[in-house]
Amino acid sequence: MKKLVLAALALLLISAAAASAASFLLPEPDKTGGPSALEAIANRASAEQKPFEKEELSEKELATILWAATGKNREPKGWTVPLAMGRDPYVKLYVLLKSGGYLYNWEKGGLIEQTNEKRLISSAVTQEFAKTAPCVVVFVTSGLMNVDEFNYIATGAMSQNIYLAAQALGLKTRFLASYNKVKIESSLALSPVAKITGVMVIGRQ
Numbered sequence: 001m002k003k004l005v006l007a008a009l010a011l012l013l014i015s016a017a018a019a020s021a022a023s024f025l026l027p028e029p030d031k032t033g034g035p036s037a038l039e040a041i042a043n044r045a046s047a048e049q050k051p052f053e054k055e056e057l058s059e060k061e062l063a064t065i066l067w068a069a070t071g072k073n074r075e076p077k078g079w080t081v082p083l084a085m086g087r088d089p090y091v092k093l094y095v096l097l098k099s100g101g102y103l104y105n106w107e108k109g110g111l112i113e114q115t116n117e118k119r120l121i122s123s124a125v126t127q128e129f130a131k132t133a134p135c136v137v138v139f140v141t142s143g144l145m146n147v148d149e150f151n152y153i154a155t156g157a158m159s160q161n162i163y164l165a166a167q168a169l170g171l172k173t174r175f176l177a178s179y180n181k182v183k184i185e186s187s188l189a190l191s192p193v194a195k196i197t198g199v200m201v202i203g204r205q
C-alpha cells in the first residue's frame with residue numbers, strides 16, 4: 001500500500017512538471033518547403049539596423065531555426081552542422097525570449113528554462129534596433145571542446161545555418177559581436193568555463 005501511494009505521488013509530480021510552461025518541447029521543425037538552398041544563399045543578408053516588429057516567432061519557426069543551427073538530422077547521431085570528430089554539440093545555444101532565457105536541448109528538440117527574467121533581451125544587447133528583437137540566440141562554448149578554433153568554426157557554421165533558415169522562413173536575422181557579456185553571463189548563470197562566441201537577433205522587419 002505504501003509503495004502504491006509513493007508511486008501515485010511520483011506520477012503526480014511528473015505530470016505537474018510536464019504541465020509547467022517553464023521548459024517545453026518544441027514542435028517538429030520544418031524540413032521541407034521554402035526556397036532552394038541555393039536561392040537562400042543567393043538572397044542571404046543581415047537584418048537592417050532598424051526596429052523589429054513586435055510579433056514573436058512561432059514555436060514552429062523557433063524549432064526550425066534551432067534545428068538548423070544544431071539539430072539532430074540522422075540516426076544514430078549526426079547534426080545539421082559539422083562538428084569536430086562528430087562530437088556532441090560543444091557550442092550550446094541559449095535562447096532569449098520575452099518570457100525568459102532558455103537552453104536548447106538538441107536531443108529532445110526542447111527549451112529548458114534558465115531564467116524567467118522578463119525584458120532580458122533589452123539588457124542583453126546594446127544596439128537600439130537589437131533591443132526590439134523578439135528573439136535572441138546566444139552561442140556559448142561549453143568547455144567540452146578545448147581547441148578554441150573549433151568552437152569558432154562551429155559558431156560560424158551554426159550562425160550561417162540560422163541565416164539561411166531565417167531566409168527560408170521569411171525572417172530577418174543579424175549576427176552581433178556587440179552584447180552585454182556580464183548581463184548574459186549572470187542571467188543565464190553560465191559556468192566560469194563557458195564563453196559567449198556571439199549572438200544573433202531574429203524577428204520580422
Ligand SMILES: Cc1cc2nc3c(=O)[nH]c(=O)nc-3n(C[C@H](O)[C@H](O)[C@H](O)COP(=O)(O)O)c2cc1C
Binds near residue numbers: 044049175177
Ligand atoms: C563577426 C561578426 C560580427 C558582427 N557584429 C555586429 C555587431 O556587433 N552589430 C551589428 O549591427 N552587426 C554586426 N555584424 C553584422 C555585419 O555588420 C554584417 O554582416 C555586414 O554589415 C554585412 O552585411 P550582410 O550580412 O547583409 O552581408 C557582425 C557580423 C559578423 C560576421
